[in-house]
Amino acid sequence: MNVNGPVASRTVAYDDFMGDHLDDDRWTYLTIPGRGASETWTCFEPPAETRVGEGTLDLFVPRFTSRLRRSPAIGNIKRGLLSRSGFSTSDGVAVFALDMAVTRVGEMPTDYGDGFASFMLIDAASGWSFQVCCNGYNTFGFHDSPRRRYRSHQPTTVIFAAAQVPGTIGRSRRHEIIIDSRDASVGWWADGKLASRVEDADIPASLHIALGLATLTSARPIAAEPVGDASGLSVSFGPVAVRSATNTEGRATAGAHRGQQPHGSNR
Numbered sequence: 001m002n003v004n005g006p007v008a009s010r011t012v013a014y015d016d017f018m019g020d021h022l023d024d025d026r027w028t029y030l031t032i033p034g035r036g037a038s039e040t041w042t043c044f045e046p047p048a049e050t051r052v053g054e055g056t057l058d059l060f061v062p063r064f065t066s067r068l069r070r071s072p073a074i075g076n077i078k079r080g081l082l083s084r085s086g087f088s089t090s091d092g093v094a095v096f097a098l099d100m101a102v103t104r105v106g107e108m109p110t111d112y113g114d115g116f117a118s119f120m121l122i123d124a125a126s127g128w129s130f131q132v133c134c135n136g137y138n139t140f141g142f143h144d145s146p147r148r149r150y151r152s153h154q155p156t157t158v159i160f161a162a163a164q165v166p167g168t169i170g171r172s173r174r175h176e177i178i179i180d181s182r183d184a185s186v187g188w189w190a191d192g193k194l195a196s197r198v199e200d201a202d203i204p205a206s207l208h209i210a211l212g213l214a215t216l217t218s219a220r221p222i223a224a225e226p227v228g229d230a231s232g233l234s235v236s237f238g239p240v241a242v243r244s245a246t247n248t249e250g251r252a253t254a255g256a257h258r259g260q261q262p263h264g265s266n267r
Helices: none
Strands: 012-015 026-027 031-034 041-043 049-053 055-061 077-082 085-088 093-106 115-122 129-134 139-144 156-160 173-180 185-189 193-198 206-215 229-236 241-242 247-249
Touching: 055 206, 077 085, 077 115, 085 093, 093 115, 093 129, 093 206, 115 173, 115 229, 129 173, 129 185, 129 206, 139 185, 139 193, 185 206, 206 229, 206 241
Parallel strands: none
Antiparallel strands: 012 241, 026 077, 031 041, 049 055, 055 229, 077 206, 085 206, 085 247, 093 173, 093 229, 093 241, 115 129, 115 206, 129 139, 139 156, 173 185, 185 193
16 A cells, blocks of 8 residues: 555545434543542543534533643543544554544633644553644644653653644644554644654554543643633544554443443543
């Protein structure tokens, strides 16, 4: 396969978001470890609104609440939806693609602590992650391994696109993340153009998809004064398409039972 360009046309839909509610057989809330050995934190922001229909998953937070920095490397994932299916990366090339449109509510963001939308690939066991983000004005990436103890207090790697990808308010952009286990690379394509490429990547054998809204403090020194909660964010994710040799069902870290409000939520 030629992987020098986007290959989304060869993918199949994981979720087309054509129903009138979130498919609980496909998605659950992301959970991450807290500060204590037995503590977990469910990425569920009570004020956030979730809507599904007509080919999009819409998430809206009118005003970000306090940042509970329980996992320093992640910062604070406000609402994170994790695919119940895992996707193999060990058999050559795996492709993950979707459209994303982000609109800012309130003040212009000044740093990563002011919130952004995230399209993330994550290994639920180790915490390895690669994500494409947009704060309504700029599009950028993060690469991290938040659950590894030796990395827990190190800054997250910020990925700036080689060719600038402005986050025009409300404009939908096509993002593709191509994982190639043959040469240990991760490529991010935006609107058909290569935005960034990470080489010599330690790629897990299986990855899950996570969609959501987050804030981040570890990519910069933590300010002496807390960032003001003066803004919110709205994002529309288009259909999620995947090309992977195999799926590994049932390995997601479940954050809630169907039809129930999760415990240990981000409040």
